Amino acid sequence: MKSSDQKPNQGDSRRDFLKKSSVITAIALTPSVAVKAAESNADERFAQLFEKIPLELTVNNKVYQTTVEPRVTLLDYLREELHLTGTKKGCDHGQCGACTVHVDGQRVNSCLSLAVMNEGKKITTIEGLANGETLHPMQAAFIKHDGFQCGYCTPGQIMSAVACVREGHTGSRAEISEYMSGNICRCGAYPNIVDAIIEVKEGGEKV
8 A cells, every 4th residue: 555545644643642731741731620610510500699689579469679680571480589479471472461460569571671660669460469369340240241261361451450440541442441451361251351450449448
């Protein structure tokens, strides 16, 4: 065999040797502390420590003090951290209203609000409407008028319905529909939802 035929193989061998030796040298020069840190995921824990910031807010009349990442939405905080899963994640773009909660008495799409933006505020979710075993008047009215079918959008619908009455936007069926338009019901229970809102409004009970 000619020597020229052997050169490519020899070149590959030299390159492989240099690559391997470089890796071995890098490992040898790596401080043992860094190796141990990598093995124990200490770097990730340190990163989490510095990335999270303190948060205090009141949810359903209970004060919570914790730390959260700045990017966490109020919706994810309620569902993942506090396990209040009555607030639903629908479109996650503020277009369906399934995630509606009350923040200091005002209805808010929790998927569009960062948890840290609600420092010191009072949050009410669907779980906080009832008084013990006694349903909120709006909850009872939704059941009476069949204001739901699959039920996925119902928590957000009820939270918006309560706000609609409080805001005084119940002068007519058309007005109610307009101010409830941010809450989508794919089952089409809109007429029944309006009936429930009218009953609560005419009942005069405090909502």
